[in-house]
Amino acid sequence: MKKLLFITFLFTSTANAQTKSILLMNGIAHLGNDSVIQNSYIGIKNGKIIEVLDASKTKAELGNYDEKIDASGKNIYPGIISPNSTLGLIEMESVRATSDFKEVGSTLPNVRSLIAYNTDSKLIPTIRTNGILLAQITPRGGMISGTSSIVVLDGWNWEDAAYKIDDGLHLNWPKMQIHKYLDEDNIYPGPYEKNKDYPKQTNELKKLFADAKSYSETEEIEEKNLRFEAMKGLFNGTKTLFIHADNVKEIIEAVNFSKQYGIKKVSIVGGKDSWMVTDMLRENNISVIVGRVHSLPEHPEDDVDLPYKLPYLLQKEGVLFCLDNSGDMEAMETRNLPFMAGTASAYGLTKEQALKAITLNTAKILGVDKTTGSIELGKDATLFISTGDVLDMRTNNVEHAFIKGISIDLNNDQKVLYEKYKKKYGLK
Numbered sequence: 001m002k003k004l005l006f007i008t009f010l011f012t013s014t015a016n017a018q019t020k021s022i023l024l025m026n027g028i029a030h031l032g033n034d035s036v037i038q039n040s041y042i043g044i045k046n047g048k049i050i051e052v053l054d055a056s057k058t059k060a061e062l063g064n065y066d067e068k069i070d071a072s073g074k075n076i077y078p079g080i081i082s083p084n085s086t087l088g089l090i091e092m093e094s095v096r097a098t099s100d101f102k103e104v105g106s107t108l109p110n111v112r113s114l115i116a117y118n119t120d121s122k123l124i125p126t127i128r129t130n131g132i133l134l135a136q137i138t139p140r141g142g143m144i145s146g147t148s149s150i151v152v153l154d155g156w157n158w159e160d161a162a163y164k165i166d167d168g169l170h171l172n173w174p175k176m177q178i179h180k181y182l183d184e185d186n187i188y189p190g191p192y193e194k195n196k197d198y199p200k201q202t203n204e205l206k207k208l209f210a211d212a213k214s215y216s217e218t219e220e221i222e223e224k225n226l227r228f229e230a231m232k233g234l235f236n237g238t239k240t241l242f243i244h245a246d247n248v249k250e251i252i253e254a255v256n257f258s259k260q261y262g263i264k265k266v267s268i269v270g271g272k273d274s275w276m277v278t279d280m281l282r283e284n285n286i287s288v289i290v291g292r293v294h295s296l297p298e299h300p301e302d303d304v305d306l307p308y309k310l311p312y313l314l315q316k317e318g319v320l321f322c323l324d325n326s327g328d329m330e331a332m333e334t335r336n337l338p339f340m341a342g343t344a345s346a347y348g349l350t351k352e353q354a355l356k357a358i359t360l361n362t363a364k365i366l367g368v369d370k371t372t373g374s375i376e377l378g379k380d381a382t383l384f385i386s387t388g389d390v391l392d393m394r395t396n397n398v399e400h401a402f403i404k405g406i407s408i409d410l411n412n413d414q415k416v417l418y419e420k421y422k423k424k425y426g427l428k
Contacts, residue, residue, distance in 0.1 A: 018381070018405030020066040021045040026055060027071025027385060032078040032359040032374035034352045042076060044381040047404035052375060069400060071385050077355065078374050079133030079382035079403065080390075081150075081362040082334050083289050084242070084269055084324045087127060087135050088117040088151070102141035107208055109169055110230040111146030113139040117158040123332055124153050125412035130335045131384045131398050133408075134163060136366055138170055138242075143201065144208075145170040147230060148242070150366055152382070152403050164368050168240035169231060170269070173254045174201035176247060202253070209261045237264035240367065246291070246298060248273035255284060267365050269324065272298040275310055278317035287320040287365045290357075293340040305347060311357055312348025322362035342391035354391055381405040 022044040029040035029052070041060040043051030053060055062068065103111050117137050127135075133153055139146035147166045155161030177192040195201075208227075215221070215228035216235045233239030241263045243254045251268055255277075258266045268274055271288040272295075274281060281288065295307045303309070314321040323344065325337045337358055345354035363373025372380050382403050388395025401408050421427075 018044070018047045021064065022381075022402075022405065023051075023060060023062065023065040023068045024076060024385065025060075025068055025070050025072075027074050027076040029076045029375060030078075030352065030355055031376065032356055033376070034356060036352065040076065042375060042383075044402065044405045047381055047406070049375060049377055049379050049381050049383075052377060069385070073387075074399070075386050075388070075390065076375065077131060077384055077386065077390050078359045079372065079384060079401070080131045080338055080358045081322075081366065081368075081373065082127070082132050082135040082325065082337050083322060083362055083366060084138045084148075084326050085135045085334055086138065086140065086326075087123060087153075087334050088119065088121045088137055089113060089139075091118070091121055091123065102139065103146065106142040107144045107204070107227070108139075108142055108146050109144050109212075110226040111139055112149070112166060113137045113146060114149035114151070114158055114162060114165060117149075117151060117161065119155050119157055119161050122413055123334075125409070126332075126414055127335050128153050128401060128408060129398055129410055129412055129415075130338055130396060131386065131390050131401065132334060132337055133382050133384065133401060133403055134368075134372065135334070136167065141172075143172055143174065143205065145172060147239075150368060154403050154406075154408050163372075164366070166230075166233070166239065167366055167368075168242050168265075168267075169234060170242045170244065171205075171254075173243050173245040173250050174198050174205075176249055202257075205257070209257075213261055234263050234265075235261075240265040240267055240365075242267050242269050242289070244269040246270045246272040248276045251277055252280065255280060255286060258286075259284065265367075271321075272307070272310070274319070274321075275306075275313040275317075278314065278319050281319050282317060287322070288314060289324045289365060290314070290321050292325050293323065293343050294336075308343055308347040311344040311354070315349060315353060320361060320364060321357065322365050323357045336393075338390045338396065339393045342389075342393070345391055351389075351391065 024042040027040055029037040037054050039055040041053040041055050136148050136150050138148040147169055150164040150167055151161040152163050175195055176198055178195045180190045180193045212228045212231040213235055216232045234241050245251050245254050267287045267289055269289045270291040274288045290311055293307055297306045323340050325334055325340055341354040341358045345351050360373040363369035372382050375383055384398050384401035387397045390396045
């Protein structure tokens with residue numbers, strides 16, 4: 001048994017190390033930090049970016065690289081990052097046995113999504129095809145769902161895929177108003193009504209956070225409390241509190257709550273009304289993970305285009321934000337994240353700002369911007385080449401993708417079936 005474990009460890013380790021240096025030549029490099037190099041040289045060695053050059057000004061030493069890829073006329077982008085995702089936690093929405101994103105209970109800070117992450121999910125290869133190479137794997141349910149982790153979308157197992165473990169805790173802020181449903185099956189929502197349990201729910205949160213803070217400040221713990229241990233990082237700044245809230249009053253209460261308990265890093269998830277409180281968010285250094293852009297407005301009186309314009313409204317006010325694509329069928333639809341950014345670019349953002357909203361901004365909010373999120377010296381070589389515009393579903397076509405300098409397989413079941421039936425019916 002010991003020999004077998006040792007061999008497995010060796011195999012996993014060598015499989016995740018870049019062995020050949022690579023030079024990407026002559027591509028249009030969108031660096032993810034608002035900069036574009038029209039004719040670039042990008043050098044990759046030992047999983048890191050070692051050169052980012054403008055080929056019109058400086059020549060790279062071609063002999064220093066084992067492999068050269070000509071990207072003339074093509075676009076090079078940093079790997080896209082999907083926040084707040086259930087990718088790898090769910091396979092088929094209609095089959096309960098394939099869902100592992102939710103535990104029984106209301107307050108479960110010690111639940112860790114990472115250990116349920118399935119690297120063999122059939123959905124993951126379809127997501128990589130559109131340039132999404134990292135994801136924040138996030139639990140669902142209850143008031144406190146648990147702890148998320150960030151993974152690269154390649155690997156033999158969850159340990160292999162882990163990029164940043166237990167990056168933050170997810171709090172679903174109680175709703176002040178809830179839908180009154182018109183049927184027994186709770187399918188057809190009617191008018192809103194006041195949530196009578198709101199005071200009880202918020203008091204429960206206050207007690208939990210007060211106890212957790214006291215626990216974190218206690219030097220000698222006689223008996224460890226797993227829930228409070230999982231919350232320690234909120235008070236020393238090593239974990240982010242991701243507060244899922246949309247309504248403006250709920251956002252305000254959530255921000256004041258986080259200040260009351262000295263939470264050092266806070267991000268609002270969803271944030272449909274966040275444009276109303278940009279001053280408060282900016283002054284308190286609170287970021288927003290903007291919910292699905294392709295959504296209906298939150299309120300009847302809202303501008304019909306408000307969901308499309310929300311990223312621009314936050315950008316204009318200097319609030320750090322990124323884009324999310326959670327919702328119905330969210331794991332499968334993660335592949336559409338770059339096209340959400342494309343819509344945002346049609347409603348106020350520049351193309352490079354929209355790209356930044358799914359790369360570097362996301363990396364900053366998730367706390368991994370020192371190593372990924374943009375094409376810069378010293379960062380991980382996690383990037384891809386597309387023959388078209390990654391933000392445009394009509395032209396995006398990813399030809400090469402690299403995670404930490406390793407070329408990854410871009411094939412998937414959908415491509416296999418496409419080729420199979422194209423051949424069957426004699427299509428060209």
